[in-house]
Amino acid sequence: MKVLIAEDDRITRLQLVKFLEDWGYQALAVANGNEAWQAFQKEPCHLLITDWEMPGINGLTLVKKIREIPEITCYIIMLTSHNETKDVITGIEVGADDFIKKPFRKDELRVRVRAGERIISLENRLIDQNKTLSLANSRMKRDLASASKVQSSLLPSHPPENQTIKFAWAYQPSEELGGDMLNIFMLDENHIGLYLADVSGHGVAASLLSVRIHQAMTPYNKQSSFLFSRHEHSTNESFAITSPAEVASNLEQRFPMDLTGLYFTLVYCIINIKTGMMAYINAGHPPMLWLDQDGQSQLLGCNNPGIGWGLGMAFEERSLQLHNGDRLCLYSDGITEACNETNQQYGPDRLAAFLSSRATDTIADITENIIRDITLWCKPKQPEDDRSMILAAIDSLS
Amino acid sequence: MNLINRKELLERIDGDMDFLEEIAACLSEDLSTYIRTLDQGLQTWDWNAISTTAHAIAGMVGNFCADEVQNAAKVLEGAADSKNCDETSRANEQLKEMLLDLGIELNTLISAGKGAGN
Numbered sequence: 045m046k047v048l049i050a051e052d053d054r055i056t057r058l059q060l061v062k063f064l065e066d067w068g069y070q071a072l073a074v075a076n077g078n079e080a081w082q083a084f085q086k087e088p089c090h091l092l093i094t095d096w097e098m099p100g101i102n103g104l105t106l107v108k109k110i111r112e113i114p115e116i117t118c119y120i121i122m123l124t125s126h127n128e129t130k131d132v133i134t135g136i137e138v139g140a141d142d143f144i145k146k147p148f149r150k151d152e153l154r155v156r157v158r159a160g161e162r163i164i165s166l167e168n169r170l171i172d173q174n175k176t177l178s179l180a181n182s183r184m185k186r187d188l189a190s191a192s193k194v195q196s197s198l199l200p201s202h203p204p205e206n207q208t209i210k211f212a213w214a215y216q217p218s219e220e221l222g223g224d225m226l227n228i229f230m231l232d233e234n235h236i237g238l239y240l241a242d243v244s245g246h247g248v249a250a251s252l253l254s255v256r257i258h259q260a261m262t263p264y265n266k267q268s269s270f271l272f273s274r275h276e277h278s279t280n281e282s283f284a285i286t287s288p289a290e291v292a293s294n295l296e297q298r299f300p301m302d303l304t305g306l307y308f309t310l311v312y313c314i315i316n317i318k319t320g321m322m323a324y325i326n327a328g329h330p331p332m333l334w335l336d337q338d339g340q341s342q343l344l345g346c347n348n349p350g351i352g353w354g355l356g357m358a359f360e361e362r363s364l365q366l367h368n369g370d371r372l373c374l375y376s377d378g379i380t381e382a383c384n385e386t387n388q389q390y391g392p393d394r395l396a397a398f399l400s401s402r403a404t405d406t407i408a409d410i411t412e413n414i415i416r417d418i419t420l421w422c423k424p425k426q427p428e429d430d431r432s433m434i435l436a437a438i439d440s441l442s
Numbered sequence: 443m444n445l446i447n448r449k450e451l452l453e454r455i456d457g458d459m460d461f462l463e464e465i466a467a468c469l470s471e472d473l474s475t476y477i478r479t480l481d482q483g484l485q486t487w488d489w490n491a492i493s494t495t496a497h498a499i500a501g502m503v504g505n506f507c508a509d510e511v512q513n514a515a516k517v518l519e520g521a522a523d524s525k526n527c528d529e530t531s532r533a534n535e536q537l538k539e540m541l542l543d544l545g546i547e548l549n550t551l552i553s554a555g556k557g558a559g560n
Binding site for chain 1: 453454455456461464465468469472497498500501502504505507
């Protein structure tokens, strides 16, 4: 360990060098504060033993200057004939770590230098550990950013092609990775499916489960998808659309909380685009908001628990006849439970009022403006939960 | 002559007589410079020079466990700080005498120590 000695008294200096070298330290001695400051700037030391009174820069000023360099760790012992408490306080205030009264005893010097060495060693270990942690943190952030991109890529890139219903959606995770998932897809030429799921909690575990839900509810691989079931007694590969209640039951069996440690809420709708008939299931999710062509709103819920609880209950499915001009809003609780500074929630009434007041706007504009309105409502608070939403406008039923 | 606490001094230097000889030589060299500075300071009543030099001597002789000499240097420093001509002259004379005695006592100690070592 390198020790810099700043001491104008030649004999004290000689003693310090001799003792420190005998104990295996690498000692460099200078005769005043200016030389010490130059030596320190040239090559910082681990430990500085400095006299208080010296020609040029005195010990206190030297300590102050060294402490102004934040990234350097140096243990500083002041040698002094000052033994008043106020002098000790002054020295510690400017950054000295310890004091030795002159003339010093060899054994006292030894224990104080050893104490300094222990502290420097601990500080260096802490610096190394912080570096390791910082590297690991950067790597984790990069991984999370990549995972976030992957998760976002699972969201619908464009609405399903149809002339009957227009769709818009918003997805805003509260952290890098969200526990919400949504999708809109054609099930066949007459049916559109849409769902919004909200996994309990946030972060990596919740997002992984949301990705698994997405896989289970994809329409592209009918054999493995929960959205279709093989026709009984059929000899060829023909599939029927699975009802929302059955989809919920299948998800309940596949993702029990015992296995994942998580549960999720779900709203899943199947809309017949020819007749406007909608079948839906709501499993523990905030009720959908339905606005008719006159702007009257109604909340559509079901008496079902969230998925994963394993309560063994049959899921209740409901249906609704939709008409041209109706609008439907599926949203996660991060929308209606978004709190302002006084902990007042945004609430379903405010959401309904917002939707009613913008009957002539495009649904893409409405979706964007709702998210903006909620952000303003919460300001300056940051989102505490994922916010996601699907807005559907029934346009031209035949 | 018993200006040095020999037991404490030998403990402090781990009985290393060669090192004691080395630092005693430094003391001798530095003291002649300091005494010259003190004499010049007294001629012109340069209080700052007297006080600073007395302070340096106090620190230096402290290394040799010579409390009485160290106190004499502190008395001179105090007298210079209070700009008292008579007291400063008196303290200076007393300190010079003690320093002379300290040098002799140190030489005796080193010779005895080295002789015993041989």
